[in-house]
Amino acid sequence: MVGVPESHSGWTFITSHARVLAAIANNPNTRIREIAAHCRLTERAVARIISDLEQDGYLSHTREGRTNTYRIQPxxxxxxxxxxxLTVASLLSLLVQDESDRSRPPAVQH
Structure with missing residues (x-):
């Protein structure tokens, strides 16, 4: 899969819940399998995280055939x-980049 980061050990700044939410923000029709691969989580863990996010009102979904379409509550x-x-929108503004921004290195302020 193109663009999937290498596996990582040790601590990180971003939680699994935030990673899953960002993956959904990038593609509201993404499948659990794709989220799991991108976030380096099991499909079961992603399903549990989606359930947590839905239960607390951060996320909802509609089912069309075999496809879920997720809706984030910004x-x-x-x-x-x-x-x-801080809102979900403010979190996602840090985690989700426009396609045009992905090729540019992040700006560093001193």
């Missing part, structure tokens, strides 16, 4: 008190 406030006032 105005939903993040759960942790340290992120009080």
């Amino acid at each position: 105005d939903k406030v993040l759960r942790h008190p340290a992120e009080a006032g």
Whole structure:
């Protein structure tokens, strides 16, 4: 699969829930199998994360045939008190890039 990052061990800055949400934001019709491969998680873990996100109102889906179409609630406030006032949209603005931005290195401010 093109664009799939190499596996990683050790700690990371981004949680699995945020990675799954970002993958869905990139493609609302993506399949659990594709999310799992991209996020380096099992399909079972992705299904559990999607269930968590739906249960708490961050995500919903509609089923059309064999395809799920996910809908993210961008105005939903993040759960942790340290992120009080931040919304899903603000989180996704950090994690999801426009296609045109993917080829450019990130700007570093000093």
